[in-house]
Amino acid sequence: MKKCDDIRGRLTLYLDNELQGxxxxxxxxxxxxxxxxxxxxxxxxxxxxxVRNSGPLHEASPELRDKVRQILSEGRRAPVAVxxxxxxxxxxxxxxxxxxxxxxxxxxxYDPAASGPSSFALKAAETHLSHVRGELPLEIEAPDDxxxxxxxxxxxxxxxxxLPNYQESSGQEKLYTLEGARLVAYQNDYAAYxxxxxxxxxxxxxxxxxxVAKPSGGEQILSRGLRFHYNAIDGLKVITWSDRGxxxxxxxxxxxxxxxxCIVCHQGTKDQDFIEPLKPH
Amino acid sequence: MDTHGTNVGFGQAALxxxxxxxxxxxxxxxxxxxxxxxxxxxxxxxASAANRPNGDSNLKGWLFVIMRNAWLNQLRHRNSGPRxxxxxxxxQPIDEAQESPHVIYIRKLEREQVREAIESLPDAxxxxxxxxxxxxxxxxxxxxxxNCPAGTVMSRLGRARGKLRKVLSTWQTKTRIRAV
Numbered sequence: 517m518k519k520c521d522d523i524r525g526r527l528t529l530y531l532d533n534e535l536q537g538x539x540x541x542x543x544x545x546x547x548x549x550x551x552x553x554x555x556x557x558x559x560x561x562x563x564x565x566x567v568r569n570s571g572p573l574h575e576a577s578p579e580l581r582d583k584v585r586q587i588l589s590e591g592r593r594a595p596v597a598v599x600x601x602x603x604x605x606x607x608x609x610x611x612x613x614x615x616x617x618x619x620x621x622x623x624x625x626y627d628p629a630a631s632g633p634s635s636f637a638l639k640a641a642e643t644h645l646s647h648v649r650g651e652l653p654l655e656i657e658a659p660d661d662x663x664x665x666x667x668x669x670x671x672x673x674x675x676x677x678x679l680p681n682y683q684e685s686s687g688q689e690k691l692y693t694l695e696g697a698r699l700v701a702y703q704n705d706y707a708a709y710x711x712x713x714x715x716x717x718x719x720x721x722x723x724x725x726x727x728v729a730k731p732s733g734g735e736q737i738l739s740r741g742l743r744f745h746y747n748a749i750d751g752l753k754v755i756t757w758s759d760r761g762x763x764x765x766x767x768x769x770x771x772x773x774x775x776x777x778c779i780v781c782h783q784g785t786k787d788q789d790f791i792e793p794l795k796p797h
Numbered sequence: 798m799d800t801h802g803t804n805v806g807f808g809q810a811a812l813x814x815x816x817x818x819x820x821x822x823x824x825x826x827x828x829x830x831x832x833x834x835x836x837x838x839x840x841x842x843x844a845s846a847a848n849r850p851n852g853d854s855n856l857k858g859w860l861f862v863i864m865r866n867a868w869l870n871q872l873r874h875r876n877s878g879p880r881x882x883x884x885x886x887x888x889q890p891i892d893e894a895q896e897s898p899h900v901i902y903i904r905k906l907e908r909e910q911v912r913e914a915i916e917s918l919p920d921a922x923x924x925x926x927x928x929x930x931x932x933x934x935x936x937x938x939x940x941x942x943x944n945c946p947a948g949t950v951m952s953r954l955g956r957a958r959g960k961l962r963k964v965l966s967t968w969q970t971k972t973r974i975r976a977v
Binding site for chain 2: 528529532533534563564566567568569570571572573574575576577580581583584585587588589590736738741743
């Protein structure tokens, strides 16, 4: 009986091919001699076969496979533009404004990355500086009227700009304000420039078509299927990303505010869940 | 130069493990969107890694280690643990040419029951069953992925299978009663 207990105690190791040589032979000899243990073994084996035959539990989608193939083909040096997903452009536009507080957090945690910024990120930083210096006045001033700004861009740029009133819809405390917008030249075409202000500090959002500019360079963070690129340019912090056929660049010179800045900005909202995956690991 | 010395060679070898990695990501996150992000994050880290493993035998385990570390990093930045959502059932092709419709049907039912039983396990048990019985890692490889002693792997696996056996036998008993 003691022998049976001993053998059954090692049956898991035997079934998992973790026993070798003499130990394995001992178990096999006992199973050939003991009917009770052989029955026990057969039952365990049946369970394991059922479990092992149940796999694979999941398969990667063709879209994911393509994205990974792109990551691997570009190797260690290059970034990857993640395809858009989601159900409406409004969601994507909401993301823009959601990222304003992320920028504050980013300032705290930014770690200079290996690759340089994209030309679009450089352009966004340059545009931000020009606006701050007063060289690029707003063509439309619409304090906290995103609908007015969105309408103003219609027929002026080759893509649809729909700015959401995120703070109002989420019910969070008003921490930043929309000031206005203008057109800026980029790649022989117009890009949309939107000016925000957060605690008296300017924040710029530049939007163009994904066919014109793709985000690249800097530290990359994945969240909800989007890839964000973080760069430091001339003392500015620039986040670029693509979604639903558009490419965005968010620029600010906000200084460090401490690690709790995310919580401060998103107090009373459900955005923590969105913000957390954006943090570099 | 090893087999993964070039991006092309490494990419081809690494891509072979995408289903396994996605399955493990689903085990960890229980959310298809998060799982896809985690898979991309894993490959991005792998592609950027200075020291890649030599030979295909180490590659899969290495990718799993990267994925688990990436997932743990995400968890550390969260206030809450993993979220739980329903998993989409996954139909797998079977070799129907050799089997009668009745056998195919029974096997499909059995496979679905086993999958459901695996999904019903507590996180740690589900993870170790997936690593051993679905992905076929050895105890030592699992110990490396989970960063724990091999003895812990064995004991946890034993408990997980015990739980799995209990769940399945309960379901099968209910099925038999319904059939009567």
